[in-house]
Amino acid sequence: MLTTWVVMPTCLPLVxxxxxxxxxxxFRANGKFRVNAHHKLLDAWLLVLCTGCGDTAKLTVxxxxxxxxxxxxxxxxxxxxxxxxxxxxxxxxxxxxxxxxALDWDDAWRLDTGGSDHLDHEVIDVSVRFAARxxxxxxxLIAEGCGLPRAEVERAITEGNLVSAVxxxxxxxxxFTFTLKR
Numbered sequence: 289m290l291t292t293w294v295v296m297p298t299c300l301p302l303v304x305x306x307x308x309x310x311x312x313x314x315f316r317a318n319g320k321f322r323v324n325a326h327h328k329l330l331d332a333w334l335l336v337l338c339t340g341c342g343d344t345a346k347l348t349v350x351x352x353x354x355x356x357x358x359x360x361x362x363x364x365x366x367x368x369x370x371x372x373x374x375x376x377x378x379x380x381x382x383x384x385x386x387x388x389x390a391l392d393w394d395d396a397w398r399l400d401t402g403g404s405d406h407l408d409h410e411v412i413d414v415s416v417r418f419a420a421r422x423x424x425x426x427x428x429l430i431a432e433g434c435g436l437p438r439a440e441v442e443r444a445i446t447e448g449n450l451v452s453a454v455x456x457x458x459x460x461x462x463x464f465t466f467t468l469k470r
Contacts (some may be wrong), residue, residue, distance in 0.1 A: 309341050321333065331352065430456070
């Protein structure tokens with residue numbers, strides 16, 4: 289029987305970027321936006337706070353965009369400081385590239401295994417689904433979900449008792465499946 293595990297975010301990740309004030313390297317996004325209009329042009333930023341000194345930095349969302357080209361729903365979400373929009377925007381590779389940032393997902397996600405009923409079986413078939421693009425090592429997920437040490441999970445890979453179509457030792461953020469034989 290196939291069991292489904294879900295990797296879900298618990299909060300917004302830390303934004304990795306150097307602070308100009310205190311030289312800290314991480315910022316916390318709180319879902320606040322700033323929107324500024326210049327006649328028919330619009331700028332919008334996601335505001336992030338330095339974890340060291342509390343200084344505010346702006347991540348560019350829209351730059352000199354024509355007001356008519358911006359969807360009204362997006363504009364409403366920006367004005368309402370929608371935290372779900374902040375999460376969506378932080379997932380956008382174009383926004384991360386434009387602002388030269390990376391994300392730190394440590395302590396910002398959890399694994400929902402749906403219970404421990406599957407641990408009693410000889411063979412465990414699991415489908416891992418990601419609710420957001422959170423880069424995690426599958427070995428860590430399997431160890432956490434099965435209640436095993438990582439060394440034992442890696443030993444199962446080398447012995448052929450843990451198989452998957454994906455490489456289990458590198459970071460993944462896409463759905464995958466695996467089979468564990470005990």
